[in-house]
Amino acid sequence: MADGLLIQDFEVFKGAMLEDNLTLQIDIVKRLQMLAKALGERATREELLPFIEQNIELHDEILFNLSEQLEHFMPLVGGYQHAGVLFDILAKLCATDELLVRERAVETLKIFAAELSDDLLEELLFPVVRRLFNEEWFTSKCSALMLFSTCYPRLGDQKKEELRNRFRTLIQDDSSLVRRAAAFACVDFFHCLEIDYVREEFIPILCDIAQDPLDTVRSITIDVALSLTDKLSEVEMNESVFKIIEQASDDPSWKSRYRLAINIAEIQRKIYYSKYRDRLISVFQKLSQDIEAAVRTVAASSVFNFSQSLRDSYIKQPQFDTTFEIVFEKSVMPVIRRLFTDDADDVRLMLSSNILSLGTILTECCFKKNMIPVLLEALEKEQSMVVQANYLQGLSNISRDVDLKESLDTIKAAIRSVLVKSQTNWRSRRSVLMTFVDLAKFCNSDYFSANFKLYYATLLGDSVCAVRRCACLILPLLAKQYGIKWVAENLIPYYAMFTRDARYLYRYVPLFGISELLNPTLSKENVSYLGGFEKLIEGNGRPSNRLAVVALAKIDKYCHEIDKQLEQDVYKDMLFLRTEVEYSDNDSVPIYFEKSLEEIREKYKDIHTYSIEEIDFDQSRWTYIQGILYLIHQNFLEIVKTLNGDVTENIQIRAIFTLGQIYDFITCLKKELSESWVQQALGQLSEEQLKRIDSEILKKMSIDHEDMDIIDTSLMDHVALPTSILKELPIIDEDVTNQSKITKNQIEVILEKKCPETSLDNMSECDELMENVDKDILN
Structure with missing residues (x-):
């Protein structure tokens, strides 16, 4: 370093890194690139990076920022031929205890790997991976597993064999954290493996994961099984993938069943063969009756995606039975009806968020026969305001061809119910506004004017700005x-x-x-x-x-x-x-x-x-x-x-x-x-x-x-009413012109009871009443 100023800057950097001042250290690490550019390539690789490597025992937040900065250091050290010190520092970061630091260091190594030739990858990155998986401490092994799929496709046969052997060892490691990391790594690693090695060496690994004593490891089996579906034939799936799926549906740990429920629609999409349809439907039905509410909740959220995948399976296999809607009515509708009456609010909420989307995959006749009764019953009997609001939002998925004219009064009552109950939930009132746009598809302007116009005007004057803004939108x-x-x-x-x-x-x-x-x-x-x-x-x-x-x-x-x-x-x-x-x-x-x-x-x-x-x-x-x-x-x-x-x-x-x-x-x-x-x-x-x-x-x-x-x-008079008054008003179906007079008289009577000195003629006092009695302004 010829320049005295640079020497001074470098000394300041070293002093700051050795001080116990976290804020200063983070700030100076974020400016590491600027210092390296000023020092030049040689000084960076011979003085700056060796100093960092020797003083790597720093706070986790500093190490995380260091991992980010090193991503940009390859040109600052003179290219990959001088990158050995960079890989050494990143190897040390991959061995730290903090997961976020390890993941960021691995990400930097993957970015470098994408720019390396196969020879340089074998020369620079593979030694780092080997060094990590040969360490005793679990953190190094976990980081190594995250790099297997990056290295494997670009190595020679001998080193590929070394990685495969080491992977089979790590999946049986004494540390449950290493086994869990290996299970996660299987998903990407299996995509890189040649099909013969998958069949001969790694399908038994799947069985090891499925029988692991730790439920957090077993739960990953489903993801691993899914990664194998692209490589195995219809016959091979029966003894490996499908066996694992059926075992997971009976697993004593809810975590495995929960993971299966999350992936059930994707499993149906990938295993679309007709011989597996009934078995997959049975698994789905079992999940919908699971004793754990969290599992049923996920199953409820998957109804539409599972039904769509089921329908697609008939399209992919035209030589088989194509009566999807018959199967839907016989096998999926019982699931919907059961979840519809579930005791857990979250289950019903998840069901309400997706089942009306079935209108996009069912014929009009089938949808009207099966789903409209469910919709109307939910709007009439559902006690949860959020669930009711979800069903109202789902009206957008119903085709214009489905006649809802006879159901409009029920929908109107549900909207009124949501408005009354939504005192502390303005998002539900906002969703009602979007429902008005969907309702416009099914009712004429006269009906809308007589039944929904005043609700719209009410929300236009809502106490929450987001609701008023949505009314304008x-x-x-x-x-x-x-x-x-x-x-x-x-x-x-x-x-x-x-x-x-x-x-x-x-x-x-x-x-x-x-x-x-x-x-x-x-x-x-x-x-x-x-x-x-x-x-x-x-x-x-x-x-x-x-x-x-x-x-x-x-x-x-x-x-x-x-x-x-x-x-x-x-x-x-x-x-x-x-x-x-x-x-x-x-x-x-x-x-x-x-x-x-x-x-x-x-x-x-x-x-x-x-x-x-x-x-x-x-x-x-x-x-x-x-x-x-x-x-x-x-x-x-x-x-x-x-x-x-x-x-x-x-x-x-x-x-x-x-x-x-x-x-x-x-x-x-x-x-x-x-x-x-x-x-x-x-x-x-x-x-x-x-x-x-x-x-x-x-x-x-x-x-x-x-x-x-x-x-x-x-x-x-119609838009400045507190919810407490709305609750006491009857539903009026008379002509709009008459309704205004009746409503005003009724309101005045109620106001007299609540606050005798306040009347609608004195708007300032009415405003005060609104603010004190209820913040939500509704009709």
Whole structure:
């Protein structure tokens, strides 16, 4: 080391490593690469690494970080020809007591092995493995076993034989930890072995593992048996693999039976031969009746996967009996019915999370005959709110072809039950919102309006922000199902109501709703807004062709009218401030949905918000673009203007951001309207037709605009109710208009009992009641 500064840095490093300061040592080890680069290759391999090797007795956290750093050291020592000291240090790390350090050191060795030639692997890595498996202490042997499958395929015949012999010795080691590590290693090692050696030398090993006195070793037998299914024939499986499986189903230790239950569907998938079907079904039935609840829970969670694998076995073996649904009704349905009434809540919960997915593999007739009665009984009689919520979530797996109209009242009662019971479980209320999207497949807009609309509005005003945010997320999905016109008439009034809410967090709700309608989170798509119109217009001779042209003309007129609105000073000032204020376009939606957001996106990925269908031209509906423009003109601009004058700065900023989204939407739409194909399409309309369209739009806007400032705050009566009040309300099936009056009167009576001085006319006192009596706001 020629440079004095480097000498000083190296001395600082050595001093820090010898001190008893854990924080300093971890920090300096994380900067080890920088020191090595400064020292150079020679000094690194001759001074730095030898010092580390001599002082390896460090804290486990330091050693773990050291294992990570050494992964990048190969070029810093001058390449593999100078890597001996690196492998020596890693061998010592593989022998430490801490499992995490050993696993990280093994991972680094595997990364090096992937870059080594076969000759260098035999020269550098194999000696490390040999050194480890010849040690007396169990930690070294366990690390060596993790490297067997990495080395074996690339060694010569003599060293391969040495590894095989050593492996058979380790599987019978006195240490149970070594035997367990060897059992785990079998899974990968068997994949590397030649088939002859598997048959002659290693199938007896499987029997040794299955008869091990330690249950944690025996439980791994199932994984090992699965690894052999790809190498053995149908006949060979009977005396080895299948014998092990049947033994595990009767094992006195629940751990072995639990492991079997986890893998039962995969076993059925790999052992698909017809001669084993009935035996595997018997094993599955036995697991579903296991005395240990944990085993039954896993069996319940495997019902769908096992049934799917069972069905696939018929497809793979077409020469055999193909009556899968007969077998399902005879053998699997009894399992479902038994688990359905299990005493353990966890068992029923796991069953509810997957059995409605059977709708994707059963015919409509079979599903309706067997699963719909189970669903309805669960919704009526199940006492666990979480289980009920799971069944409601599972409605998404039911085909549209299955008629649930007769079951809607039962589903409605179950939803109400979940809402009542979910005082401390907001995730269940969030799941109910997703159920509304699924229910829209089975009921018409009139039924939804009469029975589910107020529940939706209730959750829109939920006390938990994640629930309110989810209500906004599904708004575009409901618009695609029932039409944007239905949303404008039935749901937007509730959103507008929240602009007057006394709680500032609730005043975000209308702004979130506007953002979702413009840029849906759950159906993101990089397509043009008018692409659907272009396809329809190209289809000459279709009735929708002319209607699409008329709709385009209306959209063009709406854009011009909105442009005029945006020229008002209040909106121009807001758009100017948009460039001056900082606002992140991140509503923390992934946080609210935790791990489920991507699953929900995948679930609704086929819903294209701005797509056009012929039904959209029906007189009772609007095209999505036309409806959004109408709402912008009639509602949204007024909402953002009102909230821009809010007393809370964050609300003002969000209103400015939302107006910016509206402006961007209109700008992009105007750009598409200027394209040649749009102008050619509009050229098909006569001057008289265009004037009539303009007159119709202007008349509609002027009539509706007169009532823009009137927000029906009485809607709050339906969404600002504590759960304790909800429990006392009967289920009302009358017409919606009558229902509002009846509900309000009943609520007032109940409020008088609970708090005589509080009435619905005094909203501030009602708010206080909500906060003190119950945090969950439900209808």
